[in-house]
Amino acid sequence: GAVVSQHPSWVICKSGTSVKIECRSLDFQATTMFWYRQFPKQSLMLMATSNEGSKATYEQGVEKDKFLINHASLTLSTLTVTSAHPEDSSFYICSARTPGDGSYEQYFGPGTRLTVT
Amino acid sequence: LAKTTQPISMDSYEGQEVNITCSHNNIATNDYITWYQQFPSQGPRFIIQGYKTKVTNEVASLFIPADRKSSTLSLPRVSLSDTAVYYCLVGDVYSGNTPLVFGKGTRLSVIA
Numbered sequence: 001g002a003v004v005s006q007h008p009s010w011v012i013c014k015s016g017t018s019v020k021i022e023c024r025s026l027d028f029q030a031t032t033m034f035w036y037r038q039f040p041k042q043s044l045m046l047m048a049t050s051n052e053g054s055k056a057t058y059e060q061g062v063e064k065d066k067f068l069i070n071h072a073s074l075t076l077s078t079l080t081v082t083s084a085h086p087e088d089s090s091f092y093i094c095s096a097r098t099p100g101d102g103s104y105e106q107y108f109g110p111g112t113r114l115t116v117t
Numbered sequence: 118l119a120k121t122t123q124p125i126s127m128d129s130y131e132g133q134e135v136n137i138t139c140s141h142n143n144i145a146t147n148d149y150i151t152w153y154q155q156f157p158s159q160g161p162r163f164i165i166q167g168y169k170t171k172v173t174n175e176v177a178s179l180f181i182p183a184d185r186k187s188s189t190l191s192l193p194r195v196s197l198s199d200t201a202v203y204y205c206l207v208g209d210v211y212s213g214n215t216p217l218v219f220g221k222g223t224r225l226s227v228i229a
Contacts (some may be wrong), residue, residue, distance in 0.1 A: 004162075028163070031216050034216045034217075036219075038127075043204070043219045043220060043221050043222055044204075044219040045219070046216050046218055046219075049214065049216055051214070054129070087217075091158065093160045093161075095216075095217075096161075104210050104211065104212070105166075105210070106151075106163075106165070106217055108160035108161045108162070109160050109162050110159055111158065111160045112158060113158065
């Protein structure tokens with residue numbers, strides 16, 4: 001199947017700083033990528049839908065000025081957590097869709113563990 | 118977006134068949150049913166997808182009744198490595214912009 005990578009796999013940052021997480025589709029072009037956040041023992045929560053060349057669509061309750069999403073190419077989307085606080089510590093997972101035989105298959109990255117101290 | 122309901126957790130012994138049922142009463146005509154597996158600190162991994170009746174691949178089977186209001190993921194002869202969280206999702210797989218929305222999932226624990 002298609003491969004989605006994320007970088008870094010884990011990051012520790014100090015409160016008030018910004019962190020950028022990259023999501024790449026390695027062997028396919030993804031016009032749409034999705035960003036999820038997952039807290040311990042909880043399910044994945046959709047944060048935003050990222051479309052190449054346009055502004056991201058954020059889910060209700062997700063601060064677009066805090067979680068900056070850029071989808072500059074068909075293989076790369078980035079999530080920047082600005083002015084991070086300890087409550088932003090979480091597991092961030094990106095996902096991309098690739099067209100199969102008429103339908104879209106959704107593949108997930110390995111996730112990025114963010115710890116804000 | 119159709120919501121799903123699954124058991125929170127299940128236990129099974131190694132070698133047994135495990136069936137996880139998911140309810141999706143409000144499934145739409147264009148929605149497919151997809152199951153994902155997630156290990157701790159990893160992204161979800163696709164297991165199987167179907168629209169109706171039965172689908173089988175090398176790792177699982179998916180049973181969908183005629184009314185499509187529920188589905189059952191069947192894992193044959195589970196091993197310890199199948200301990201994970203299993204998510205049932207419904208959505209229009211022909212729409213590239215429609216995200217998959219996760220429910221709470223079922224935490225499967227396989228015991229030796």
